[in-house]
Amino acid sequence: MKKPYFLGCLLFGFVSVICFFTLQVSSQSSPDSSVMEKLKTSLKIPSSLDWSDPDPCKWAQVACEYNRVTRIQIPSRNVGGTLPPDLKNLSQLIVFEVMNNQISGQIPSLAGLSQLEEALFHSNNFSSFPSDFFTGLTSMNTVFLDYNPFEPWEIPESVKEATSLKTFSANKANIKGRFPGLFDLATFPVLTDLHLAMNNLEGELPAEFAGSIIQTLWVNGQRLNGTIEVIQNMSSLTEVWLHGNQFTGPLPDFSMLTQLAKLSLRDNHFTGVVPLSLVNLKSLYIVNLTNNELQGPTPKFADNVIVDMIGSNRFCLDDPGVACDERVNILLSIMEAVGYPEKFADNWQGNDPCNNWLGIGCTQGNIVSVLFVKKGLTGTISSNFAKLPSLTTLDLSGNNLTGTIPTELATLPKLTRLDVSNNRLHGKIPSFRQSVVIITDGNPDIGKDRVSTQEGKSPGGSPGGGNGGSSSGNGQKKSNTGTVVDSVIGEVGVA
Numbered sequence: 097m098k099k100p101y102f103l104g105c106l107l108f109g110f111v112s113v114i115c116f117f118t119l120q121v122s123s124q125s126s127p128d129s130s131v132m133e134k135l136k137t138s139l140k141i142p143s144s145l146d147w148s149d150p151d152p153c154k155w156a157q158v159a160c161e162y163n164r165v166t167r168i169q170i171p172s173r174n175v176g177g178t179l180p181p182d183l184k185n186l187s188q189l190i191v192f193e194v195m196n197n198q199i200s201g202q203i204p205s206l207a208g209l210s211q212l213e214e215a216l217f218h219s220n221n222f223s224s225f226p227s228d229f230f231t232g233l234t235s236m237n238t239v240f241l242d243y244n245p246f247e248p249w250e251i252p253e254s255v256k257e258a259t260s261l262k263t264f265s266a267n268k269a270n271i272k273g274r275f276p277g278l279f280d281l282a283t284f285p286v287l288t289d290l291h292l293a294m295n296n297l298e299g300e301l302p303a304e305f306a307g308s309i310i311q312t313l314w315v316n317g318q319r320l321n322g323t324i325e326v327i328q329n330m331s332s333l334t335e336v337w338l339h340g341n342q343f344t345g346p347l348p349d350f351s352m353l354t355q356l357a358k359l360s361l362r363d364n365h366f367t368g369v370v371p372l373s374l375v376n377l378k379s380l381y382i383v384n385l386t387n388n389e390l391q392g393p394t395p396k397f398a399d400n401v402i403v404d405m406i407g408s409n410r411f412c413l414d415d416p417g418v419a420c421d422e423r424v425n426i427l428l429s430i431m432e433a434v435g436y437p438e439k440f441a442d443n444w445q446g447n448d449p450c451n452n453w454l455g456i457g458c459t460q461g462n463i464v465s466v467l468f469v470k471k472g473l474t475g476t477i478s479s480n481f482a483k484l485p486s487l488t489t490l491d492l493s494g495n496n497l498t499g500t501i502p503t504e505l506a507t508l509p510k511l512t513r514l515d516v517s518n519n520r521l522h523g524k525i526p527s528f529r530q531s532v533v534i535i536t537d538g539n540p541d542i543g544k545d546r547v548s549t550q551e552g553k554s555p556g557g558s559p560g561g562g563n564g565g566s567s568s569g570n571g572q573k574k575s576n577t578g579t580v581v582d583s584v585i586g587e588v589g590v591a
Contacts, residue, residue, distance in 0.1 A: 126153050128165040131182045135168075139199070140176035164188035171216070172196040179204050187211070195219050195240060203241075207231035207254075218242040218265070225269075227252040234260060237286075241266040248272040248296065256283050263289040267314065271295040275320060280304035293317055293337060301326050308332070316340050316360065323435075324348060331355075339363050339384065346436050347390075350374040362386040362404065368436035369428055370395040385409065389441035392428055393420050412447040421447045423463060426483045427456070434475035434497075462486035464510075470494035477516070479504040491515040493535070498547075501526055522547045 126132070132152035141147050146156045153160035159167035165186050171193050178201035179194070189209055193216040200221040206212060207228045218240040224247050230236065236258040242265055250273045255264070261284050275297045279290060291314040300322030301315070306329040313330070316337040323345035324338060335358040343361075346368030350356065356377060362384045369392035370385070383397065386407040396417030397403050412420035419425070427449055431440060443454040450458035457465035463484050469491050476499035481490060487508050493515045500523030501516060511532055518538030523545060528534060536542045 125151060126160060126163045126165065128152060128160075128163075128186055128188075131180075131185050132158070132165060134180045134182050138178050138180040142174050145170065145173050145175070161188070166211075167191040169193040170197070175199060178202075181205070184208055190214070190235075192216070202226065203229065205229050205231075206233065210234050212236055213260075214238045216240045217244065220244055223247060225249050228254050230254040230256075230258045233258045236260055237262045239264055239266075241269050242291070243268050244270075246270040251276050251278065253278070259283060259285070261287050263287075263291075265289065265291040266295070267291050268294040271297060273297065274299035275302055275315070277302035277304045279308065279310070281308045284308075288312070288332070290314070305330055311335070311355075313337070328352060334358070334379075336360070344438060346432070347371055347374060350377055353377065353379075355379050357381040358383075360384040361388065362407075364388055365438055366390055367410075367438055367441040368392070368432065389438060391436065391441055391444065392425070393418060410441050410445055421449070423449045423484075426480055427453075427463075429480045429483075430478040433478040433480075434473045437471065437473065439471065457489075459486070465489040465491075467491045468495070469515075473497055477502055477505075477521075481505055482507050485509060487511055489513045492519065493517040493538075495519050497521060499523075520547075 129152055132155070136147050149155060152158055152165060153163060157168065157170045157173075158165060166188050167190060169191060172195070175194065175197040177199060179199060181204045183192075183204050184206050187209065189212050191214045192206075192212065193214065195216045195218045197220050200223060202224045203217055203222050203226065205226040205228050206215065208231065210232055212233055213235050215236065216238070219242065222244040225241065230252065231254045234257065237260050239261070240263075246269055248270050251271060256278055264287065271292060272295070279287060279302070286309070288309060288311045290310050291312065293314040294317040297315070297318045297320060299320065301320065301324060303326055305326045308330055309332040310330055311332050312335040313327075313333060314337040317340040320341040321343060324343055325345075325348045327333065327336060328348035328350065329352070331352045332355065333353050334355050336356065337360045339360040339362040341364055343364040343366060345366065347361070347366055347370060349371060351373040354377075356379055358381060360382075363386070366388040367390065370390055374380070374383070375395045375397055380397070380401050382402045384404040386404050388409055390409045390411065392412060394405070394411040394413060394416045412424050424447060427444070431437070440454055449456050449463065450461055455467045455471070456463060457467065464486050465488060466481070466484070467489070470493070473492070473495035475497065477492065477497055479502035481487065482502070482504035485508070488510050489512065490505070491513070494517070497516070497519040499521065501521060503526040505511070505514065506526040506528045511528070513533045514528070515535040516539065517535045520541070521536070521539040522541035524543060525534060525536065541547050
């Protein structure tokens with residue numbers, strides 16, 4: 097009969113010990129009290145926010161675990177003042193939210209707060225951001241810095257230590273410099289939202305974006321340039337805001353972006369034909385293409401897609417889905433190989449290429465000459481020139497074209513003159529009719545199978561190289577490739 101009595105006493109004693117230690121812990125002041133008092137002194141706390149208790153764990157909008165401050169959440173409370181540098185001593189802090197207030201001064205470094213997961217500073221009056229802010233923030237998954245009048249700053253290298261980041265948002269935060277190549281998949285394997293709109297970033301979208309799992313990309317309203325080819329390899333994208341920049345070139349292939357719902361490309365300098373991979377994208381809900389220099393037919397999106405294309409573009413016809421004149425289609429397919437240069441998009445308007453289009457000469461509605469002399473072209477020579485059966489003169493001299501002369505050009509029945517001088521072409525010259533004058537000088541690797549590793553010297557070959565013809569005494573080379581002229585001939589019809 098004594099055994100139950102003994103067990104009861106033992107249980108009572110155990111509970112008493114637990115209660116004693118609980119009371120002891122609860123009666124002790126938090127180790128974070130001194131830091132929290134400095135925070136209260138540094139901030140201008142409104143009367144509506146009760147921070148009067150000596151124990152900060154009893155303050156409004158402050159949460160603790162085991163007497164350690166884990167959360168400070170005072171958004172939209174009309175709080176002013178500044179933040180003290182001692183915040184980085186709140187070693188158990190998990191969430192820090194001070195957005196939508198009037199707090200000013202520097203955002204203090206929170207380096208070393210390995211438990212911190214969220215830091216929301218947006219919509220305040222902060223003036224600067226420390227370069228070591230992210231050092232040791234290995235648990236950080238969300239940071240908002242938007243809409244603060246920061247002094248110009250660059251995203252620091254220390255951000256690479258916050259490898260758990262899911263959301264990085266710093267819209268209108270006065271970020272300067274070239275677009276950082278910091279946000280690659282290896283460093284940020286869970287980053288899904290990157291919002292850096294309305295800053296002062298320059299340069300191209302970084303190649304490091306390829307393969308990332310970023311879902312929302314906001315970089316609108318800046319001075320970014322170059323192509324946006326990299327986004328075709330960002331298959332997780334759902335929302336892309338690139339409007340109000342200086343992007344150029346053709347739109348990429350969208351076939352891998354099967355989750356893309358919102359796309360804003362307005363107010364840039366995009367050229368070329370809107371790809372069917374975008375037009376037929378089933379996930380698309382909103383698309384804005386206004387004020388670019390897009391060419392070809394006006395795209396016809398599905399009825400459920402909200403479309404904005406009003407404004408400057410270079411579509412051949414106004415009616416969506418109506419095909420362009422076949423001559424227009426051919427010329428645009430030719431320009432695809434050189435990236436749809438903007439100077440041509442500016443000039444080539446309407447649906448009749450014989451109506452004073454840059455570099456195009458016509459007779460009775462047939463294209464008879466293409467004169468693209470010194471137009472700054474880069475890329476390759478399109479085989480689609482062969483689809484212009486009335487072409488007599490093709491002059492591509494003085495550009496930066498690479499690759500080979502397409503064999504299809506030799507099938508042009510009326511061609512009399514081909515000038516590809518002063519480019520960077522290589523390879524053998526196709527077999528043209530004997531009556532065709534071919535000008536190839538200024539291409540050190542013409543006649544060679546591969547591009548030289550050094551100027552005038554190909555791998556395993558002799559310096560200079562040949563073009564496959566035997567010289568005659570008049571500066572011409574006669575061969576089965578037509579009349580190949582090595583001397584410089586005056587430019588004809590330079591547009």
